Amino acid sequence: MAQGRKGKLNYRCPRCLMREIDMDMLYDAEKAEYYCLRCSFVGDEAEVLRLNTQFREKYGARTIRITEF
Amino acid sequence: MTAFYVNIVHRPEMVPEYLQKEAEQGKVEDLTRGAVLRESLDIFRTQQQTAHDQGLRTTIQMTYASLFNAEAVAIAKDHHARFGDEIGSTFLGLQCAEFREQFRSKELAIWLFSIEDKRRIVDAVFGKFHEVFGFYPTSTGSYYMDAELVNYIKASYPMVRAAVATCWEEGPKAYWNANNSWYTLLDGGPWNPWIPSKRNIHCPASDSDDDIGLVAIPHLSRDLMAVFDGPGSYYGTHPQNLLRGMVNEDRELPYFKNLVDQYRSLATYNDGYAYNMMYVGPGWMSKSGRWEADYALLLKSYQEGMAYYGELKRQGLAQDLTMSEFADVYRRDRSYTRPESALWRDILYSSRRQMFWYADPSMRFCLDMNQGGALVDLRPYAAKLVRPCGVGTKANQDASYPFLVQSLYRAGYFTHYAGEGAVKSCKIGHGQEQADLCTCRTQASFSVEGDTRVVTLEPVTIEFADFSVRVQSIFRLTEGSGEIEIVRRVFDSTRPGVEVSIDEYITACYGTTEYPEDLTGVRLSLIGATGSETIDYAYQCREAELAEAACVEAVVPQVDTRLSLRADGPALGYLREGFSFSPMYTLGVKKTIVEKGELRTWLKVEKAS
Ligand SMILES: [Zn+2]
Numbered sequence: 001m002a003q004g005r006k007g008k009l010n011y012r013c014p015r016c017l018m019r020e021i022d023m024d025m026l027y028d029a030e031k032a033e034y035y036c037l038r039c040s041f042v043g044d045e046a047e048v049l050r051l052n053t054q055f056r057e058k059y060g061a062r063t064i065r066i067t068e069f
Numbered sequence: 070m071t072a073f074y075v076n077i078v079h080r081p082e083m084v085p086e087y088l089q090k091e092a093e094q095g096k097v098e099d100l101t102r103g104a105v106l107r108e109s110l111d112i113f114r115t116q117q118q119t120a121h122d123q124g125l126r127t128t129i130q131m132t133y134a135s136l137f138n139a140e141a142v143a144i145a146k147d148h149h150a151r152f153g154d155e156i157g158s159t160f161l162g163l164q165c166a167e168f169r170e171q172f173r174s175k176e177l178a179i180w181l182f183s184i185e186d187k188r189r190i191v192d193a194v195f196g197k198f199h200e201v202f203g204f205y206p207t208s209t210g211s212y213y214m215d216a217e218l219v220n221y222i223k224a225s226y227p228m229v230r231a232a233v234a235t236c237w238e239e240g241p242k243a244y245w246n247a248n249n250s251w252y253t254l255l256d257g258g259p260w261n262p263w264i265p266s267k268r269n270i271h272c273p274a275s276d277s278d279d280d281i282g283l284v285a286i287p288h289l290s291r292d293l294m295a296v297f298d299g300p301g302s303y304y305g306t307h308p309q310n311l312l313r314g315m316v317n318e319d320r321e322l323p324y325f326k327n328l329v330d331q332y333r334s335l336a337t338y339n340d341g342y343a344y345n346m347m348y349v350g351p352g353w354m355s356k357s358g359r360w361e362a363d364y365a366l367l368l369k370s371y372q373e374g375m376a377y378y379g380e381l382k383r384q385g386l387a388q389d390l391t392m393s394e395f396a397d398v399y400r401r402d403r404s405y406t407r408p409e410s411a412l413w414r415d416i417l418y419s420s421r422r423q424m425f426w427y428a429d430p431s432m433r434f435c436l437d438m439n440q441g442g443a444l445v446d447l448r449p450y451a452a453k454l455v456r457p458c459g460v461g462t463k464a465n466q467d468a469s470y471p472f473l474v475q476s477l478y479r480a481g482y483f484t485h486y487a488g489e490g491a492v493k494s495c496k497i498g499h500g501q502e503q504a505d506l507c508t509c510r511t512q513a514s515f516s517v518e519g520d521t522r523v524v525t526l527e528p529v530t531i532e533f534a535d536f537s538v539r540v541q542s543i544f545r546l547t548e549g550s551g552e553i554e555i556v557r558r559v560f561d562s563t564r565p566g567v568e569v570s571i572d573e574y575i576t577a578c579y580g581t582t583e584y585p586e587d588l589t590g591v592r593l594s595l596i597g598a599t600g601s602e603t604i605d606y607a608y609q610c611r612e613a614e615l616a617e618a619a620c621v622e623a624v625v626p627q628v629d630t631r632l633s634l635r636a637d638g639p640a641l642g643y644l645r646e647g648f649s650f651s652p653m654y655t656l657g658v659k660k661t662i663v664e665k666g667e668l669r670t671w672l673k674v675e676k677a678s
Binding site: 010011012016017020021022023038052055056058059060061062063064065066067069 | 242245246247248299300303313315316317318321323324326327330331333334358359360361414415416417418419420
């Protein structure tokens with residue numbers, strides 16, 4: 001197995017993020033996948049982005065400009 | 070008259086905490102590495118220019134490391150002369166070759182050194198500052214400044230009058246968020262500027278004798294709801310923190326402006342005064358990006374955030390002050406008893422939820438309108454606990470101000486067992502039926518009657534098996550009283566002549582973290598004209614009650630606090646000791662009314678000794 005390195009963007013583990021832990025992942029260039037040192041997440045960039053989109057969904061007002069207070 | 074004051078703070082940090090992490094990526098730690106120094110100064114220049122382009126003045130907080138860098142010093146002098154920026158000092162960014170040589174430590178947090186080291190470091194930092202600039206700074210800061218540290222600074226450098234002194238609600242949540250490796254255990258302080266007590270920095274000073282001598286400013290203006298149950302570094306006036314929290318959609322971040330606007334709206338609750346501070350460390354603007362955000366997005370979000378403050382200033386809706394200027398303005402018309410209030414609404418999850426935050430020299434508390442106005446956080450500031458932190462102290466890293474109630478760390482209404490969680494609420498009952506107002510979502514409004522702030526909740530309907538009543542809760546806060554007056558009004562019964570009980574209670578404990586503390590030594594008492602009852606806490610699940618109790622109280626020596634509850638007329642008082650699987654104590658006052666009526670109680674927090 002190859003040494004894990006940082007990826008091109010320093011992605012956090014999307015599964016740890018779901019429980020609000022900022023956990024850097026390592027990238028395995030041979031398998032083109034990211035993996036987490038804490039939980040057992042493993043996935044390619046598309047999977048990370050898919051889960052990050054899911055994470056954002058909890059912010060129901062994230063695209064809304066609120067001006068009345 | 071409404072005034073919205075903005076502090077923009079920048080620091081030239083020669084070895085940003087996060088850039089140092091590059092060492093992990095195959096580069097050996099080298100505090101003098103040229104590339105890192107150059108990038109750090111570039112970031113500082115970019116941040117300064119972003120503010121100046123918007124016509125905003127800044128406070129430049131010189132780090133110890135930057136005082137040894139001629140270029141950083143020259144930029145500060147130039148920007149002070151040309152733009153009117155204040156040159157202050159900070160205890161962030163201590164680490165540099167000179168510091169290592171003098172203090173032989175990799176410690177980065179000023180509040181975690183021993184008191185002897187704190188004093189030596191203060192002298193080194195202020196001495197070097199004076200050598201470089203020819204004067205002493207009037208503002209300083211760190212993520213946290215303990216009272217012992219500030220007392221030393223004021224004794225030796227009395228000209229200091231402002232300090233960044235805490236990160237609001239960075240405690241166990243921040244620690245967890247950072248994979249249990251970020252030691253800002255600082256829960257329990259005010260969210261907006263305050264004049265701290267000499268005895269504990271978290272507590273607002275009671276009077277001029279207690280005044281520590283400077284105005285404290287929180288690091289960032291944070292979302293008062295999202296940060297109560299989420300990481301402090303996801304939801305504040307720090308655009309890159311919002312990217313960390315992934316509050317952006319694609320490359321847009323309307324939440325930043327929503328947050329600023331909600332802070333502006335707090336003028337409604339604070340005699341026309343509102344405040345914001347933006348303070349982004351250079352590590353957040355790294356050319357190599359930060360987590361999922363590339364440099365272009367980091368820069369764009371910073372520029373847009375600053376542009377919004379610039380726009381508000383041009384419209385006459387914001388005043389950009391330096392930290393020391395703000396301290397003077399803040400003190401101008403402020404009595405020590407004046408509270409800080411905030412009826413905060415959700416701007417993130419689209420839930421319509423509201424929370425009401427209040428802080429004065431006696432206490433800080435929070436009401437959750439999603440739980441019928443239940444009190445979910447209570448800090449006994451009246452105790453003014455002397456609680457030093459750092460090496461050689463009992464607290465060590467745990468610099469939080471203790472709570473009596475924290476419903477997220479200690480369950481609140483919902484528990485996984487019949488035991489109780491920490492919360493203050495009210496139960497409405499009839500026969501064997503009972504409903505806790507925690508289960509009745511509502512909304513609140515705010516008003517002022519003379520020296521009393523009033524939070525009025527919309528009535529909720531309680532459905533019993535064969536009738537219903539409406540219940541309204543009103544919280545009255547009379548300035549300087551150290552009490553919360555709570556009115557529970559029952560009306561609109563659908564069955565004439567029905568008996569309804571009103572049971573006002575507080576279930577509390579004490580602590581600074583999620584884990585239980587030993588309650589041995591806590592004394593629960595009922596005091597009335599006809600007698601008294603006492604329970605010395607021993608986890609024995611005992612209960613006591615007294616008809617016509619004048620006062621129901623708990624003395625918690627561990628936090629030097631007396632917590633008491635009294636009613637406006639004849640009412641039954643009761644006490645409940647807990648047990649090990651339910652390490653709480655409960656104080657309550659109960660009254661039965663016929664068809665309609667009210668129970669008025671006062672919750673008081675005092676120093677026990
Ligand atoms: Zn993980």
